[in-house]
Amino acid sequence: MLKTFLIGIKDLRLAFRDRAALILMLAAPFVLTLGLGLVTGRFSGNNNSGLSDIPVIIVNLDNDQMGDALTDVFTSEELADLMEPVLGSDPEAARQLIDEDQAAAVVIIPKGFTRSIIPQENNFATPSDPVKIEVYANPSRRTSAGIVKSIVDEFLSRVEEGRVSGSVSIFQLMLSGRITPGQAQAAGIAMTEQLQTNTTDSDLAIKLNSSTAAGEEVDFDILAYLAPGMALMFLMYTVSYGGRSILAEKTQGTLPRLLVSPTSSSQILGGKVFGIFLTGAAQMLILIGASSLFFQLKWGDPIGVIVLVLAAVFGATGWGMFITALARTPAQVASIGTAVMLIFGILGGSFISLDQMPPAIQTFSRITPNSWALDGFTTLGLGGTLTNLSTPIAALLAMGISLFLVSVALFGKKNLVQK
Amino acid sequence: MPNILEVQNLVKNYGDFQAVKGVSFNIEEGEIFSLLGPNGAGKTTTISMLSTLYTPTSGDAAIGGHSVTKDPMAVRGVIGVVPQDLALYEDLTARENLIFWGQMYNLSGKALNSRVDEVLEQIGLTDKAKNRVKTFSGGMKRRVNIGVGLLHKPRLLFMDEPTVGIDPQSRRAILDTVKDLNKQGMTLLYTTHYMEEAEELSNRVGIIDHGELIALGTQKELTQQVGQAETLILHIGENDDSEALAVTLKTIQGVQQAEAVDHEVSIVCAEAEDVLAAVVTKANDRGIKIRSIDIREPNLEAVFLHLTGRALRD
Structure with a gap:
């Protein structure tokens, strides 16, 4: 274990002493992010997220206070640039439109939604059985659908906060004798009206995301999409660079020398993998730090960012090992690695949002760590936290593990040294 | 003196090509044994099998009582290897290289630092310890390459043509180092195609050609073969x-x-x-x-x- 760690640290040190590698690992993604930021107007005060006029269908079957409040959120002036809402009445027809890729999502507010929240006569503390709002999302417009879902989540979160705090308040008022049970209903209705006012507050929809720790509200920043896109693309360079070093060590004689030391093959291979992982993680964290410092980019929940970075690097490392296992020479790894970097960059959405690609390409993009990780970074950029990242993290870990196992089998077949 | 190395009918085949054809010899503890032969004779392949890098097609060897085929990890603790080609990290300094390789030989802490200082002194590079290896001349790199093999004070050191392609001054320094190491009690297996080196260094010489050990003995015993x-x-x-x-x-x-x-x-x-x-x-x-x-x-x-x-x- 110690030797595995030491080999990994040695590889990290070597990677950061290679000027050519540093240019591609750090300078290139940073400069490209800067360039794309300039092109999109991010640095000229035109804070255009690049996401606008998201087609969303609102089916309000509730037709009561809370359903109307949610509808008002989507049709508000503040969301006019971001959303292009259409009001519908038939859930099935609306779902059909999504299946035909006519909109990003349908928000179906069921009948009785308001009654499930507002205290009922003689039983204000226990609303009727809760009913669920359905967001029927278009899988080919994940980012847009994710924004719609975030708005609904935020709305429901505030409603729930208001309902619970209202119930507790009325109980406290009754227990303290300030109101009688007969006055409780009137008090509940008054609080509900207040709740309705709060949930239609224009701040709610525009500022989708709020940090629960500081309460600071954040707009979606186009760089929160571009910067991870570039970092992830060049992460693929780093992992292929690391893979290349395995074959380079064979060529330069250091691998045979390691193999005749009291160090097992598994320790050596593990150390090389660990070195790739460390280098990739260092690259991502430096880029995140630099973009936060120089571009004032807010990546979102720090814990979520770190865990997602580690998962993304793990998945990418699997690809690096797989490429290395397929190649015979360091030059082959470099060639294949560069091609994979560009292809995965395009497929994974580093240049063009996946929402704008055909469904088949979007499905195929799921083989890339870029696609999954970019989903995660977008979620974090929209205010999500670690708890919202289970799918991309699980996918990236599964990708890394499966590719690593295949690579080990391939390495075993071809043998790193001629025995 | 007891044998530190006993080689029995070592064979290595690559498909139809037989690189080493049943080589057998022993090396006594404390001697310098040279394997002399032209390029392609099978010297490096033999050393690669003895150092556990290659698995023999047949035959076996015991080093310090451990079989190279059955207990390679134990063998690796007994031997040191100075490969023919430089095997160093050129972007690391001389000291960083020695530290890393020392760690691979299970050295650590003060013992490692102290040993690295000793080896730097021994190879005459103390003042260049903080320079990256890529800035060194060929001879200096060769000396670091040798230093790596000495770090853990191996009982048996394999040196595979360590003087190939270097200037006469560095060559002289390496030959003197080999003699010094032997005086300190280290046993050496030295391969070369330079007759003069084998004559100067060796207690005994094995002459290898086309994968076969065609003669074995002291220099005197061998020259007597030609009268x-x-x-x-x-x-x-x-x-x-x-x-x-x-x-x-x-x-x-x-x-x-x-x-x-x-x-x-x-x-x-x-x-x-x-x-x-x-x-x-x-x-x-x-x-x-x-x-x-x-x-x-x-x-x-x-x-x-x-x-x-x-x-x-x-």
């Missing part, structure tokens, strides 16, 4: 046909072997004086001008020529 034969080295012009001259010289009575190498012809004969006049005459007859003639006492070159019919540098 009291002497070797004449004729230096001729660059445009002269040394191959044709060698063929002609073989016809002279008393010439046992004649072999052309570049612009030289090596002649093995019982008495140089008896054939010298005939040699000069034959050369003149062919219009070849002899620039100089060396007469050498029986040596390993003559042994190799005697055993194989070819010069060692072929």
